[in-house]
Structure formats: C-alpha cells, structure tokens
Amino acid sequence: MTPHELHLARISNDLFNVALFAYIASMVGYFAYLAFRREVLRIGAKAVLMFGLAAHFLSIVQRGLAAGRVPWGNMYEYSSLLAFLAVLGYVVIVEGRYKSRTLGGFVLMFAVLTMAIAVSFFYVGPGPLVPALNSYWIKIHVVAAILGSSLFALGGGVLTIAYLVKDARERREAAGPAARPPIMGASIDLADPPYYAPGADDPVGATGSTDGRGILPPSATLDRMAYRTIAFAFPIWTFAVIAGAIWAQEAWGRYWGWDPKETWSFITWTIYAGYLHARATSGWKGRRAAVIALVGFVSLLVTYYAVNLWIVGLHSYKGF
Numbered sequence: 001m002t003p004h005e006l007h008l009a010r011i012s013n014d015l016f017n018v019a020l021f022a023y024i025a026s027m028v029g030y031f032a033y034l035a036f037r038r039e040v041l042r043i044g045a046k047a048v049l050m051f052g053l054a055a056h057f058l059s060i061v062q063r064g065l066a067a068g069r070v071p072w073g074n075m076y077e078y079s080s081l082l083a084f085l086a087v088l089g090y091v092v093i094v095e096g097r098y099k100s101r102t103l104g105g106f107v108l109m110f111a112v113l114t115m116a117i118a119v120s121f122f123y124v125g126p127g128p129l130v131p132a133l134n135s136y137w138i139k140i141h142v143v144a145a146i147l148g149s150s151l152f153a154l155g156g157g158v159l160t161i162a163y164l165v166k167d168a169r170e171r172r173e174a175a176g177p178a179a180r181p182p183i184m185g186a187s188i189d190l191a192d193p194p195y196y197a198p199g200a201d202d203p204v205g206a207t208g209s210t211d212g213r214g215i216l217p218p219s220a221t222l223d224r225m226a227y228r229t230i231a232f233a234f235p236i237w238t239f240a241v242i243a244g245a246i247w248a249q250e251a252w253g254r255y256w257g258w259d260p261k262e263t264w265s266f267i268t269w270t271i272y273a274g275y276l277h278a279r280a281t282s283g284w285k286g287r288r289a290a291v292i293a294l295v296g297f298v299s300l301l302v303t304y305y306a307v308n309l310w311i312v313g314l315h316s317y318k319g320f
Contacts, residue, residue, distance in 0.1 A: 022052025
C-alpha cells in the first residue's frame, strides 16, 4: 500500500471506532429514555446516533478509497456495512415511517455487537480482492445480500423479538395481576409510568403506542412493522440468490452445486417464503408467524457466520 492508502486506512479505522462508540453512547441514551421518560434523553440519543451514522458512512467510503475497490470484499467490511444499513433502516423505517422511538437501543445493540465481532475477529487491512471475488458481480450480488440481510435482521430479528416480549406482557396483563410473577418478592410493573399525554415529556405519538401504556409499542404494531420489513427484504434476498447463481455459473461453470453457502441461503429464503405465504394465505399473525421469522433470522446468522467460518465449502473464507 502507498502512504496515501495507509493514511486513508487509518482514517477509516478511526471513523469506525468513532461510530462504534457513538452507537454505544446512543444505545445507553435510548435505554435511559426508556427508564426515565425524559424527551431530552431521546433527543440527545438521536443526535449521537446521527453523528455515529455519518462517521460510519465516511469510514466505509474511506475504506473503499484505501482499498481501491468496493468496500465490502471481506467479512469485516461486510459486517460494517451490515451494521450501517441496519441502523439506517431503523432511522428510515421505524422512526421515520412508523414514528416509533423506543426501539433504538435494541437496534443499536445489534449494530454494536456486529461491529465489535467484526473488529475483534474479522479485521484485515484493506487490500485487493481474493480471485474468486474479483468480478463485477460483487457490486450486484453482495450489495443485494447485505441490504436483504440488514432488513431481515431488523424485521426478523429486532422487531420480532420486541414483538414476542410485548405480546407476552400483554397476555399477562390480560390475565390479570395474579398472572404476573413477583420479582424478589415484589410486583414490578415495567410499563409504569404509562405513556404521558400529548405535550408532556413523552408524547403518545413519540412512542408509537396506541394503547396508552407500556415501554414498547403495542404488539400489533410491532407485528405489522416486522411483517412489512420482511416483505420488503424478501424480493431483495431473492434477487441476491439469483444473482449469486449467475455469478456461480461465471466463476465455477454451474448455477447451483449445493455448496453450504448456497444451501443455507436457500434455506433462509425458504423460511421467509413460508413466513410470507402463511401470513398471506392462512392469515397467520402474531406468535406463530413470529416464530417462523425468528427461525429465519437464526438461519441468516448461520448463513453468514457459520458457513463462512466453520463449514468447508467454496465460500469457506473471510470473503463471500
């Protein structure tokens, strides 16, 4: 690498660290907002999140300039972009579209874990692509895979888990106080204090709640958010699988060979296809659909981590 490229790489690493610590600070701020219901905490957390998002974007750009190629050619770079798109998806979809402002801490927890694993175990300096990835298809197939993965992580992971937590609480509340197990001998209501009236520190519209109480939005709202996010991600993932098959024909002379990465990508596709089919034709909603979505999220993690690191195949390297 030239001195200029080394300088760009250091800038990228510094910006990555700035983004990581900004996400951690913002995550703490969002959780503090849940605990104390002070609007100033949410505003501060959102400001730090946006600062971290800008630093993260610049880190990705600088990485690409240092490497002289697209900045998603190995697991470190893929993980960084995955975390960036998950946070961006939260800002655009959850806060922007649905006006729900109490889930930021959970999304940022996913981003922080993804980035921490990337910098701790996957980091390599910027350099040329391995021969198997040196194709224009990396700009098509991998971009679609990253975008689909980030949306599946948001909808099938964070939003689905939040739904299951909220649904369990609503069921206990419907059963009455006797159904709530005491904690250390005392009954603690995590939903207290309830959402404040409009104009107070925590307006009803800011939380996305329609039932007037609870830390999280109503389970029906979370279920709908998860479903629409997964429905948006599914055709993108479908395109990624098809583009990967075309790339495989160009690289290895066959469209499909049941390589572990191909197989698990298809398994993930099948699970989410089943999820969407069950909702569209059988009217599945709520916990049954959420279980399928969560299984799909686990399959997505296997597709990314297990296949790339531990399962022997054509994709068994820290690239794709």
